[in-house]
Amino acid sequence: MIEGILIGLTTALTFQNILMVMVGCFFGTIIGMLPGLGPMTAIALMIPITYGFDPATGLILMAGVYYGAVFGGSTSSILLNAPGVPGTVATSFDGYPMAQQGKAGKALAIAAWSSFAGGTLSAIYLLFMAPSLSKVSLSFRSPDYFALMILGLTAIAAFSSKGQFLKAMMMVVLGLMLASVGQDSLSDITRFTFDNMNLTDGISFVLVVMATFAMSEALTIILKRNDPTSAAKQVSLTELGSIKINKEERTKMYKTIPRSSVIGFLIGVLPGAGATIASFLAYGMERNVVSDEEKEKFGKGSVNGLSAPETANNAACSGSFVPMLTLGIPGSGTTAVMLGALLGFGVQPGPRLYMTNPEIFWSIIMSMYIGMVILLILNLPLIPYIARILAVPKNYLIPLILFFSVTGIYVMSFNNFDIYLMIGIAVLATFLRLYDFPMPPLILAFVLGGLMEENLRRSLLLSNGSWEFLWDRTLTTCILATTILIVVWHIYKTFKKKI
């Protein structure tokens, strides 16, 4: 492991990679502050830039954008009660009341320190857990992988949109259907191409991400007459106050941070759960464990109430890298985008990644530390200035998002069919968003589609076409039983509401 850490440090501490972490954190903070534009959009917009880099640098840049977006989301939660990303909703419960009491600077500092500590602690957990998990996952067989992917897709559908499980499952199926377009990986037989040569190689992952997130997000903003920059315009006018944290507040944070980081990390590791659930759970747990006197302060500007969700959502970000790096199965929509980008670089994440590409594996982990430090020392004092940059009118912001989307597709294929296809998917996604059909399950399914088919193929061929492989191994059975429980529970809940 020491050798790995050194490899990671050597890669992460190059001038180019430090610069990429800084650019990523800065850009991510800007996008994260805009309500509606989350980390997935920010990362999608970065994809064309990463074409020119090696895989480690590209992934370091995207990881920086991810932390930055979560940090930016906290800022708008605290200052405006308008969470930039769902993972920072719980932050607003105590952050906003604190800001209203004239302690906005202090609230931002508590959030920044908690994010830093949560991110750093979870990066340490990741450091120890990822190699061990990689070794364990080497014993996974095709049926286990197949079952795990079904569990991941079901879990993301269950957690992505409250009360919309069936809609999310329809999006999962649609994502898998889109992934099935093109040549079959084994026999080279073309499927669902309708004699169109442009579809022979399948639909590009970047195209689907750009269409369902960046472009569709831009169209939704125009369609709904939203102005994401209006919130940012207010930030620059807000009096922040002091960013100093006193001894009593520090003592409270010392107790909150370790327990919230563990919760955040463990929830982040679970497929589909992610930062939103982690922050709510940490907030709920913190309220239960603090003294009655402190409990009264919750919702009115409690230090513990602000520190807990902030620690947990950052810890969950690092935790979500575990299934991606060790199993090659992303646990969230954001890491699905990163996995797709890695596959685009020709790198196959999974249990062998830390042996075949140790520089990628370790440099991502080490860059997390650097990212956290940069967020703390660079972005916190710069928040009012970043907010001024954000006061770009919507009339400029939207065309620029569209510009990055179409450029990303054009430089990939130099083909106008892809531009038309992207517009078509974006229009469909915009319409589906209006009726609350979630997009992250579609992306995760699209990324996993090929791998899922491959593992099902292997499992069925090894068992001579029998479905017995599903209960031959205890691990497979346990994973599938969990999946069935999730599906039955959610369908039962929908049915019960009618009665």
Place this chain on the structure above:
Amino acid sequence: MNINTTKIISLLFFIFSAFYLYTAYQIQVFAFDENAPFNARTFPIYLGYAGLFFSGLKLILPDPNTIKVDHKNLEYKKTGILILIAIIYGATILKIGYFLTTSFFLFASYYFLGERRWILMFLLSFPFVAAFMYLLHGILDIYLRDPFLQSIGVMG
């Protein structure tokens, strides 16, 4: 059963899944693969059935969280124009090239979204695209095809 837009979308998805399933059964596989435990049509067939299952359930089961969209408040005109500009962009980029098409695309988008500060609109289109092209092509070494700039000798 209440008919709302979500139910109509589910019905459309049900029909789409049925079409997908029909097409999956039509996939031509090699003769020796016809009776294999797994061939090119196996996975799509399962997907077709899964689509029918979930959209069918959505159609049958109640919809406790009915989404109501106020169409009067939606900005269809500007959205439609932006989509049209993007389609024109796709139709012209191969002939005219990246620089001019993208610059006009940005300029037209600013204009139709209501912007009238001409100098700013110009600066954020033509010079901005040129700078971005320099970043991609000149610094990051990402190839950009541009027949127009090649014809006037700016690009090699």
